[in-house]
Amino acid sequence: MEEKRYESDLTRKEKRHLEWEKIKGMKWKARIGYIWEYYKPHMAVGLGIILVLCIIGQIIYRSQFETVLSVAVLNSPMGDSEGMAADFKKYLKDTDKFHEITVDSSMIFGGDGQSDYTSTMKLTTLIGAQELDVLVAPEEQFNHYTEMEAFFPMDEILTEEEKEAYGDAVTEYGIRIGNTEKLQEFQMTVGEDAYLAVFINTENVENAKSFIKYIYGGGES
Structure with a gap:
């Protein structure tokens, strides 16, 4: 007499064959529901792995980028910040696709109290x-x-010839x-009292100097 075998006694190959036989005997709608229920945990694990790999890939990709200059231009919310960033990179003749220049013109001062508070916190x-x-800001x-x-003191940024x-x-x-x-x-209407200053902790002094020349409409960097 053949010994009765339970599903737990089957090999992996036999279990897969048994599952396939079950699926073949079902209608399409039932098949889809069965496959979804049976393989849902496996799909969840697979999707989780894909998500983790995507995140790791994005982190690795972003780590290749370097910000070579970051500028805040106050009171110019309608300004073309992306256009200025791209134009300055062209001015620098910087063709490295991993070099980034950012211009943030979103911060507003001198308006209502809430916008002043929000901008102060962000800045x-x-x-x-x-x-x-670099900061471009009204005198206040x-x-x-x-x-x-x-x-930075301007004495440490500009030469005597440049200051002159x-x-x-x-x-x-x-x-x-x-x-x-x-x-x-680029519609950066800071005001007639606008000043440009370079932050003391910058690591991009040379590009900051080039930005001063660029803002003044100077020639090649």
């Missing part, structure tokens, strides 16, 4: 995280961060730029 966070190299905000000793070229616009910790043609080209 303070970016400065604290050392994620900004420039003076505020000057008092906090946030900027910019004349009286150069102050101890910044340079008065007003509404230059380059700012207007």
Whole structure:
């Protein structure tokens, strides 16, 4: 007499064959429901693995990028920040696809209390995280961060020849730029009292110097 075998006694190959025989005997709608219920845990594991691999791949891909200059331009919410970033990269003749230049023109001061508070929190966070190299701001905000000793002295940024070229616009910790043609080209309407300053913790001093020349409409970097 043949010994009765239970499903738990079957080999993996025999179990797969048994499952396939069950599926073949079902109608299509039943097959789909059965496959979904039976293989749902396996699918979940597979999707989880794919998701983890995608996240790891994205992290590895993003790690190749380097921000070579990050600029905050205040009071210019309608400005073309992406256009300016792309134009400055072209000005630098930087063709490295992994080099990024960012221009953030979203922060507004001098409006309502809520926008001032939100912008102050964002700007303070970016400065604290050392994620900004250059600030273009109205005189009030420039003076505020000057008092906090946030900027490089211009003596350490510009040569004597460069300071002479910019004349009286150069102050101890910044340079008065007003509404230059380059700012207007990208709808960056900071104001006639606009100043440009370089943060003391920047690691991109040379690009910051090039940005000053660029904003003034200078020639090649």
